[in-house]
Amino acid sequence: MVTRVGHIALHVADLDRAVDFQEQVIGMVEIERTAGVSYLTCNDRHHELILIEDRANRGYEHLAMEVPDASVLEGAARRLQAAGGTMLGGIYDGEPGIDRALKVQSPNGHVYKLFCGMESVDGPLDGDRAVKFEHISTKVRNMRAEERFLREGLGFRFSDRMGFLASWWHCDEDHHGIAMTLAPRPELSHYAYTWPDFASLGRVADRVLAARAKKCIWGPSRHGPGNNHFLYFHDEDGAMIECCSELAQMQADNYQPKTWSMHPRTINQWGSPPPARFLLTGFPIAKATPGRPSWAMASDRKVVAA
Secondary structure (H helix, E strand, C coil), X not given: CCCEEEEEEEEECCHHHHHHHHHHHHCCEEEEEECCEXXXXXXXXXXXXXXXXXXXXXXXXXXXXECCCHHHHHCHHHHHHHCCCEECCCCEECCCCCCEEXXXXXXXXXXXXXXXXXXXXXXXCCCCCCCEEEEEEEEECCHHHHHHHHHHHHCCEEEEEECCCEEEEECCXXXXXXXXXXXXXXXXXXXXXXXXXXXXXXXXXXXXHHHHCCCCCEEEEECCCCCCEEEEEECCCCCEEEEEECCCECCCCCCCCEEECCCHHHCCCXXXXXXXXXXXXXXXXXXXXCCCCCCCCCCCCCCCCC
């Protein structure tokens, strides 16, 4: 059902400061700002990131997944509920940059937005920027229930597993669009961008230091599952970003899914195990609201359903 990982929507304390960080470090470009919400992109899609100014409700608002068209969206509710999901209102129209959307809560409480009809924009000028929004990684308490939801509800396919601690799932040729790890409480572990090559990650690390006098959390190095280079650091509001390059391609690389050892070397092929700062980072799930969020209404759009 899902054909592409779309974007993430994050609540931020200071919208100007959060946008500036994404522009300076990631190379994002603000396409639209309305009702205290910024829509940013790094390519020709209307948005790859949504930032919502909300000082009282810290966390992420939703994880967005693209489906082919409105007919798939209209038939999604029964499938999502059968896989353990809880619907958060019905299909709604009017959100900037997309045709229509539907929200669902997974068995572990993660909020997914299924949408179709992403608008195209003139792509940013050439520059040192991310290629696209790549994947999200969640923390869950019940791996089996969440995996069933991904497989039977969203239509993701299995990529890799690390014992009982972690698993990776794909919806297109990228090795993973969703990763999950076993944890005491459901949270966002990190969100990730694709970069052209390993050298790009070094330049990102330089900008993290120059723009915010911050040090990176972990990397650069290479993961086992996915075989990608990685670099982790925090954004302005404490959510963790991963920058990746050379992510394995499921078809082009003839990748064979497998179960990896739980040895720390699995997730760092070149160096040390993940530091405590990486393991303990978690960004909460913001209070879920059914249907169209109050901020998600473009002035020039006509409402189809609430």
